[in-house]
Amino acid sequence: MVTMSDVAQVAGVSQTTVSHVVNKTRRIAPETERAVAAAIEATGYLNDGIAKSLRTGKTHSIGLAISAMSNPYFGEVVHSIEKHVTDLGYSLLLADTHDDPDRELRAVRDLLAHRPDGIILAPSADPQEALRQISRRKIPTILIDRVPEHLDPSQPVDAIGVENTEPTAELVRHLAERGHRRIAMVSGRPGLRTTVERVNGYLLGLRQAGLGVDETLIRDGHSEAEPARQAIKALMALESPPTALITGNNQMTIGAMAALRDLGLQVPDDIALVAFDDFPWADLFHPRLTVMAQPIEELGTLAAEMLFQRLREPDLKPREVRLSPRLIVRDSGGTGI
Incomplete structure (x- = not known):
């Protein structure tokens, strides 16, 4: 040797x-x-990193458990985290949770077996068992994208995400200002914190615009393209269908566009469409998509920075950071009805 x-x-x-x-x-x-x-x-x-880790108690690796394969948004987050981590001389261990609590638990256990110095987790709708596994090891952890309602002050867990409620309300107001009164919402996977907050934002926006709530206009798109496609078709089959749509993430936007194409509807002439999440190619669509763009690179970079700060200062109190997304007005919201 x-x-x-x-x-x-x-x-x-x-x-x-x-x-x-x-x-x-x-x-x-x-x-x-x-x-x-x-x-x-x-x-x-x-x-010999293994021998070194036995001497120092450090592996110079960071575990990242995230639904990276099924969501392009998370793919960009991974890229941002990976760049920051490797620039500091660490390795990134990636495990895909598929946004499923059981697979999330297996992913976290696989990461823990490699003894990472810290973990970044995009939690599922029910992450408690995975968090308990991490807590037993007392490994510094950052929760990214989905910020829990309460952080346990006894655990070294921080959280970073974006504001969801007010930005979704802004999407509703954007459509209402263009004369829309039947505004539908295709929401994400039930139980996810982002889903709850964006639906709350939709309801807030309706109140702010002086519009009533019609429960038939809120449909579950399960954060994926095909369920969203079916949700849009159900909405458009209503006796009084919506004149405008809000989709809760980029995957559901793809499903919505497919459904509208299937139905022979043109955006924005027949129906307006705005989305939470930008795409690298959203400006190339016809019509160009109006979106609430999340600061993806900043989200990933700050998550890594917060984790390394906690590695240096393990006694920090739990922290919660929220970043502000930005409304990008293009063409798909139309000019008014």
Whole structure:
């Protein structure tokens, strides 16, 4: 097996210098660092992270449990977190929860088996067992996107998400100002904090616009494209269908657009459509989509920063941070009816 001593001999430096280069524990002259890097490449040396973790109690890894594969929004969050984590010399361990409590629990257990120094979790509708598993290990944790109603002051858990209630109300007001009185809401997966807050925002917006609540105009899209597609078709089959739609996330927006296409309805001529979540390609659609854009890069970066701050200061009180999304008015809300 190739050792650090072998690398030092090939590079013509001391074993201590090799250790400083590998573990980034001291600044080394650039030419010496290049020589060590070349020697590592030539010898095939692998740093023994397991042995190091046994000595220090640290693995220099961060666990991320999130529904990354099924939601492009979370994919962008992962990219932002990964960049910050790796810039600080840590590895990112990714586990997909599929927004399901059972799979979330398995994902968290898999991460814990790798002994990460911290965990970032986008909690499901029922994350309590997963959080209990983390709590037993007393691992610093950040909850991202879905902020719980109450944080346990006895646990090293922080939370970061976006404001949902007032921004959703703003989407309702945007449509009401254009003359819409039958405004429907396609909501996300039941039980998720984001779903609850966005539905509350929809109801708030109706009150602010002086509109009554019609329960038939609130449909569950389950945060996914196909359920949202079916929800839109049910809404449009009503005796008095809506003239405007609000979708609660980007996946449901895709389902809504598919349903309207199936029904031969044009946006915004036949019906207005606005969405919570922006897309990288939302400005390329015809019509261009009006959206409530979340600060995705900032969300991921701040989640990582908060976690590393807690790693440095484990006795911090639990913190909750909310970021403000931004209304981007394009064409899909129409100009008025």
